[in-house]
Amino acid sequence: MSFKQAPHDLLMVPGFIEFSDEVLWANAHPAVGLMSDEFVSAFGEVLDGLRRVMYASKDSQPVVLSGSGNMGWDLATLNVLEPGDNVLVLQTGHFSDLWEESLLPYGIKVTKLTAPVGQRPSIEEIKEALKQKKYRAITITQVDTSTGVLSDVKAISAATHEVSPETLVFVDGVCSVGAEELRVDDWGIDFVLTAPQQGLGCPPGVSIILLGPRALKACEERKAPVESYFFSLKRWIPVMRSFEGGKLAYFATPPTNLIFAMQVSLREMLNGPVSLEERFEKTKQASSKVKAFVAEMGMQQLVSEELLRTNGAANSMTTVRYPKGITAADIVPKMAERGVVIGGGIHHTCKDDYFRIGHIGISVTDESRGDVDKVLSNLREVLAEAGYKP
Known part of the structure; x- marks a missing residue:
């Protein structure tokens, strides 16, 4: 090249961030049809690569959609949570505040565990909060780019499983996946949202989520109808699984060139020097x-x-x-x-x-x-x- x-x-x-020449060149890939073997193979490789970057097993399901990283907030709420669910939001800065805001229009009952700017809630405070009420989920912003605070996802997830094992663990990894360690299986994480333009080293334009087995089960058993057409994971998950199986599936047009760019960026991360x-x-x-x-x-x-x-x-x-x-x-x-x-x-x-x-x-x-x-x-x-x- x-x-x-x-x-x-x-x-x-x-x-x-800065992107490699190889990733940007891949983003300029010639136009291809969705039915091309090249694109189907690239999309399948990207989904598998995302699992590997987040240390997740085949029991999990990555989903890549056109959009921005914080679209993952809506995807989680619309598909995994139910109106009226209690959610504990750990505040570490501006973006954890925005996650709270994203929950409110969907009828989620939010309790926010706050900390002064530049600090984070302690494990003891988190455990005490989990003892006070049954929470459907806890939200963790691994790196809040407004403050530079790093949440201890491993310790928070362990505390959650200890005190309230039925509570789902949600992680915003927009500024962390690919740069900070995040082990979905080992740490017991149920849902991760991220984007390509930071630790994954690829231009922006897609929303990336990964659902663990418990989040997938919650999607399947959700009683309330998903109040969205495009954001319904019941429509998207079969599409992702089809691409991983080497077969074309269609619900809406995927961002083809970004998929080729992500294929290269993930290869650099997983197979590079x-x-x-x-x-x-x-x-x-x-x-x-x-x-x-x-x-x-x-x-x-x-x-x-x-x-x-x-x-x-x-x-x-x-x-x-x-x-x-x-x-x-x-x-x-x-x-x-x-x-x-x-x-x-x-x-x-x-x-x-x-x-x-x-x-x-x-x-x-x-x-x-x-x-x-x-x-x-x-x-x-x-x-x-x-x-x-x-």
Whole structure:
């Protein structure tokens, strides 16, 4: 392959990442019909690859639909939950708040377990909440990109199974799948939602969910009718199973080119020179490097000191508080002028107090690119130009 993407600003935002030349070339695949053997095979390979990335067995069912990652919230509610169900939402930032908002229009009764910005509910608090009421599901945002808080999905799921074994475990893995460890089978997770444009290293445009056996059973036994035509998993699951069996099935047009791009990105993750386990480790190493730089420069993070000490900060991103006398105007646009795109704050309580750096995907697995070093060297210079002295 001789394709090479055009020169462009370095994208280091939690939410969008750099993509490999091979993935972008696959996204430019010539048009094919749905009945082509090539497409049917590619779609089947993608579904199997998603299981492997999330360490899920054949008893689980991945589903890939045109849409955005947070469409998975609606898919879970419409198909797995029932109106009137009680759901415990663990709040770790803006996106866990949005998950709560997505539940309310469907008649779900929400209890939110809150934590101060930059912190997360403790396991003890979660256990106590689960003892107070019967919950149909608990929702966990593994990485909330508004705060950089990393939820301990393994420990939360274990606590849930211990205290309330009938409660389903839902995980928002939009900013974590493919970058942070997530083991569906071993950890007892029932439903995962994610998107391709972060840890999976593929352009956005699809909503990805994975249902474990208990979630699949809940779909089959749901009493209330699914109040949607397109979002009905009873229509989509047979389509996915057909593609996995090497046969065409049709309900609505799939995003063909993105499927080819995902096929390549998953091959890179599962069969490339950097293994999946090594990918997790390299992401941690990049995170440590960025966070050490922040400390060296005398700056603080939005994530609490306690979570920083106890592995409660995301490895895929870092949230950095502006030093005294420095504002967003001194950092974010100045970095962009240097060809490095980072993100401003987005949490409504403190969005002007911090900025965000993403370190994920090929920017950390291919160290020869020097992406992390480029961010840090430019940030050091921009801070100096703004008059900041560590």
